[in-house]
Amino acid sequence: MTRTRPGLRRLAAATLVGVGLLAADVTSLRAAEIVVTDATGRDVGVTDARRIVSIGGSVTEILYALGLDARVVAVDTTSIHPPSALQDKPNVGYMRQLSPEGILAMSPSLVLALDGSGPPEALAVLRAAKVPFVQVPDRFTPDGILDKIRLVAAAAGEPRRGDCLAAAVAQELSSLATPAGPRAAGRPPRVLFVLSFVNERAMVAGRDTAADGIIRMAGATNAMADFAGYKPVGDEAIIAAQPDVVLTMERPGQTFTAEAVLSRPAFVMTPAGAAKAFVSMNGQYLLGFGPRTALAVRDLAERLAVLGAPAAKPAAESLPAVDTLTARHDAALEACLK
Missing domain, CATH: 3.40.50.1980 (Nitrogenase molybdenum iron protein domain)
Incomplete structure (x- = not known):
């Protein structure tokens, strides 16, 4: 205001x-x-x-x-x-x-x-x-x-x-709003976001978090939406969540690999572990909620689809490549201000 x-x-x-x-x-x-x-x-x-x-x-x-x-x-x-x-x-x-x-x-x-x-x-x-x-x-x-x-x-x-x-x-x-069509098993994929590991316990994202927001915008379901914020959870909670995909973010000094996460005993006992379904994206790009977020949603949706977990329509036909977005926004700003 x-x-x-x-x-x-x-x-x-x-x-x-x-x-x-x-x-x-x-x-x-x-x-x-x-x-x-x-x-x-x-x-x-x-x-x-x-x-x-x-x-x-x-x-x-x-x-x-x-x-x-x-x-x-x-x-x-x-x-x-x-x-x-x-x-x-x-x-x-x-x-x-x-x-x-x-x-x-x-x-x-x-x-x-x-x-x-x-x-x-x-x-x-x-x-x-x-x-x-x-x-x-x-x-x-x-x-x-x-x-x-x-x-x-x-x-x-x-x-x-x-x-x-x-x-x-x-x-x-708005170009992300159209669903991709029928989903596997008749439901959106369950995605578990892992922020870090604390004393061998996974720090995961619940509702009211940036991770929860981007997962929902990509047409998927947060596998840990029963609580709010970020919280360390034990193996039992991970197994009970039964995620189809594990999502992490890349940041300076910390980048998880699929093997480092999915080989842990609790993750092995989930659909994500069985399918080796793992996605890692740049943290600021994925969770920033700024001018590039539509592209991040598209990219996440595309990666989920590749893993056999279709989510929101990628909308690749209407969104530019990441490296051309700045020029597109500059042009839109210039035209609007005339």
Whole structure:
């Protein structure tokens, strides 16, 4: 939710040009206070969006997709797409282990942090600082993605850009809505997402998680939907879940192989273990819930289909390759803003 309060003094155009901004940006950046309602229900006023610290991979991805990367002065370690973000921008650390001093040292005029950032003590300091601090909601649904795009754009003073990008992403997401047809055994495949292993117990995803959201969007069923969040479970729970496919994510320093997971005694006693049905995908791509999520859903659905577990329609005929998506979004944004 956004609204504006007029009355703040416009800066001279020459001053803005001196820091690399066009005079046309005055209205969106300094002429009025933009008020957004963040994930916590707080109303946050933003009067200057020229120096943004972006925390959360999908937040950074959205800012770049909006064409606002020049305003980003620092990112966190989860901001791995596009690769230039971490390569070119200072790094303020992991989003769940933030140091408010490190963030404020970047002299930001706005901090955008994905919901779930922490620790709570650090967030309390950032909320108390004079710099506007906006927690960006992270809901694991198509509508949640579109709302995230619009909020990030509104906080940055570019609501029209947000509407344009959201429209392009909504069209991509809508192409995933048609089922593929009859499914094996008359039911959607049961997918078990394994985050990690803790003391030989599998840390798996229940409902209300990004993994649960992407599994459902791909037309499958979360095999561990009886509880919420991520939870370590014993062998009995894995056997009882009877997953058809095991899904994991690739991240720096941790990439599971099919053999390392499916050879464990509990997994051997499941349909996934018997069929060696295993899928591993890049973590930010799979669970980011940002501008690339429609492609991630398509790719997951295609991999499930290859394993004999058809899910949602891959929609390959209407979605581009991953490496051409940025150009497609840039073109859509340019055409919409004319």
